[in-house]
Amino acid sequence: MPSHPPHLPEHGAVLAEVRKVRRAGVVRLRELDVPELGRIARGLSAGGAAGGPADAGAAGAGGAVERLLRAAVSRIGGGSLQTAAEYSLGLAQGTRDWPAADRRRRAAQVYGVSVERFRKHHELMVLGQIAEQLVGLAGSGGADSTDALPLAVAAVHRTHRTVRTRGPATVRVHVHSVDLLRDVDVIVSPTNTYFALPATYKSSVSATLRRAGAELDPTGGLVADHIHDELRGWAARHGTPGRAVLPGTVAPTSSGALAAQGVRRIYHVAVAQPRPGTNDYDVQPADVTRGVARAFALLAEESARFDPPLRSVCLPLLGAGRGGLTPLESFGAVWPAVEAELARGRERGTDWEVHFVVRAHARADLVERLLTHDLAHDHAQDGGTP
Incomplete structure (x- = not known):
């Protein structure tokens, strides 16, 4: 069994990085400084051991971090919350290159509210849930390996x-x-x-x-x-x-x-x-x-x-x-x-x-x-x- 990580990331730090991804979208992940997401991705890919994939680091967060985000969103459990999360980050089919404003507008439509109301009320809840699932994945100690996640997500959560x-x-x-x-x-x-x-x-x-x-x-x-x-x-x-x-x-x-x-x-x-x-x-x-x-x-x-x-x-x-x-x-x-x-x-x-x-x-x-x-x-x- 993989060991439990000795240091879990703080929810606030993870949430701050999720908000960065929301603004940039997953298409620009490699340009972002997201060290906490990189550490979680490396830890899960390595089954809790050190030395994960080099491209999951803060300087070049890419494929492994995107897989991590998809896994976290898939754990939300469906419904409007998961759909809004997919649109917010650009994980929904065909939205990778959408501007942040367009993704926010589509996420607001999921709840049937104005963009401004979504920004002030619903969005923080949606991003907070993503961050919570990310912390939960980190706490799994590698039980949910990101190496296996792409196939699982594709089979069960593809839209x-x-x-x-x-x-x-x-x-x-x-x-x-x-x-x-x-x-x-x-x-x-x-x-x-x-x-x-x-x-x-x-x-x-x-x-x-x-x-x-x-x-x-x-x-x-x-x-x-x-x-x-x-x-x-x-x-x-x-x-x-x-x-x-x-x-x-x-x-x-x-x-x-x-x-x-x-x-x-x-x-x-x-x-x-x-x-x-x-x-x-x-x-x-x-x-x-x-x-x-x-x-x-x-x-x-x-x-x-x-x-x-x-x-x-x-x-x-x-x-x-x-x-x-x-x-x-x-x-x-x-x-x-x-x-x-x-x-x-x-x-x-x-x-x-x-x-x-x-x-x-x-x-x-x-x-x-x-x-x-x-x-x-x-x-x-x-x-x-x-």
Whole structure:
């Protein structure tokens, strides 16, 4: 067993260096003077013994320190706190070279607060938690070796997975909140048959997209509720305000403020039928399949109206929240429509780019397994209904 380090770093000193990394981002780690982080990285890489990698020192903190930071953030345990930590340091996919102001703004969006409020309140908590995990790693005495961390982090905490399906298609699976998507043309959002969006403080996909698409003032106050207002306008134009539409109906809106992230459209798919006199919903897998098929039909219809044309679409596991479907049942309803559309697209020369988004790594594991193995066999093994 590795020995316990005789001298643990002080939390305040580690926090000061984490704040340096926040300002510079991991892309500039080698330029930073971060001796405490270097010592922790060397100690863990050497299993508690002296003489770790030379490039982990204060003069050239690089790969080993970045692995250390990723390991510390991965220990936070997921959720908004971990996501905000990844954005704050530039550890999230595609953010290594983002300016500090952009990373802070995205971290603030995770909590749905203004940048100024995040800077004064949430950021210190986020960075403090990173520092606490770093001190905890130092106290492990090498039990968590940074030599083994990159593989563990990549396998369990990666936020994107590119999966080649049983056919020729390649699907990207995102493991984070839906409002963190970037450069995806269309997001499919499950909603109820009244097209009534939930309040912005809720945690569902539709509530998260409503919140992310809204325009806020510098204090976090609502200026324009873009997605909500456009969806109400669609219902009014189609004569459905206050009454239910048929399950599987699709209503398109803009993405509101999400346009700044490269998201151009939201397709609201009515799959949840409210159960009278309760707060519960019923979702039928056949309605999910029908809704996804109609979403692709709308994508084909709208694509050429945009410059450049719409070509990428991201789907959550529709109905797997309050709708009551298991993730396995939801995927079993979504994928047949996706697979059929991909086949039709190949025939007519349309190259759709398909993404899935889930928040839990266990669900990402399931989606990856279902994409690469026999679906009917997996349903039988897990007791699901095809």
